[in-house]
Amino acid sequence: MNTARSSIRCAGCGWVAPADDAYPFRCAHADGDDVDHVLTRVLDTTAVRFPRGAEPDPFVRYRSLMHSYHLATDAGLGDDEYVQLIAALDRSVAAVDSRGFRVTPMRRNALLSDRLGFSGSGGVWVKDETGNVSGSHKGRHLMGLLIHLEVAERLGLTPAGRDTLAIASCGNAALAAAVVARAGGRRLRVFVPADADAGIVARLRRLGSDVVACPREPGVAGDPAYLRLREELAAGAVPFTCQGNENGLAIEGGETIAYEIASGGTALDHIVIQVGGGALASACAQGLREATELGAIAREPRLHTVQTTGAHPLERAYARVRALLPEGADAGRGSNAGRLRRADVERALASAAQHRSAYMWPWESEPKSIATGILDDETYDWRAVVGAMLTTGGQPLVVTEERLAEANELGTATGIPVDPTGSAGLAGLLDLRQSGAVGADERVAVLFTGVRRD
């Protein structure tokens, strides 16, 4: 599906979703080979401007960067009508979850900055998603998808309300999907692990979702809920997921978090992001890169990722891609040290994408951690995230349980009710401060992505 301002392309094989495809979610060639097929919304940054509006709803404020907006307005829908469509959906979200989507706070946190030994000019900036719809950032991915589905219906590309939506998740993504699907009046099936939290399952059911428990089977590698989701999608359900490999368009809604960070005016040196399936980090990487190309920020911050000692498939993939690049591929000195040339990185990633299983495969043992939201067996959006770490000179961090606990204690001491997954980025920052990779005068963002639910 193409508009003058954006297109949907497979980063693995180059396939472009055709104009009459109302579901530009998954590459048409995605099954049957070892290529890393992930659809990406490619923005023509020469044809759009970075929005400078102050609308409180990020989906309104950043609408001119969204594929659904390009699709709608190219087909003759007015800007007003598009805004009204979002406003109506947002009212429905608020009716279900007692709040709609609003730009979330981002502030320098004095307590964290002091405790981590930053100077007055440096510090820790916290982007707080704990008060976002359903208590995490996940709804951003799904609201972007819901808006797309509504636009496709409004334009007559799909029959109204016909689809069953489906997701595999053990927590925040499922809760967000249930809220957003309910707000859109759509059926949702949620595949959860057999040991999913009973409180969360009950809430999903109260929200009207059809919850399917998926036990692990001996000798079968991979997340059982995800394997069941794949079957459901093969049978025709629409992927309502927070994973770019299942629905590339999910990344776009998540990018609003990066656009908000870019609008904030703080020249960040680093951003440290916890990674499960990788959609959050992929969205941040893409959004910050676009914001840089559009002149909203001067330079992309270094992107560091955080996984746990329990499972770190992204770090494994990073090491393998890094090994494809020549020593000395370093693009710069001083503040550019460690940033690799984009062309070199793109070449290495293009080659890695032809042999996905040599870079990304399910973690062999069942991982455990207090940061339950980042225990995905695979980092589905690994390629975009590895690329961003290499071009910005960031690192894939692997943190211990002790560090996660320490970070959560520190995080909650700020008064923000963040859960251990939500504060895992801070755990990574503690490591980066200890190793000296982040200096006292530097500015660092962490994302408090999930609220404590107990």
Ligand SMILES: Cc1ncc(COP(=O)(O)O)c(C=O)c1O
């Ligand atoms: C609170 C929270 N933060 C971060 C993540 C990681 O996001 P992603 O799976 O997109 O890497 C998750 C995933 O479940 C989460 O629940």
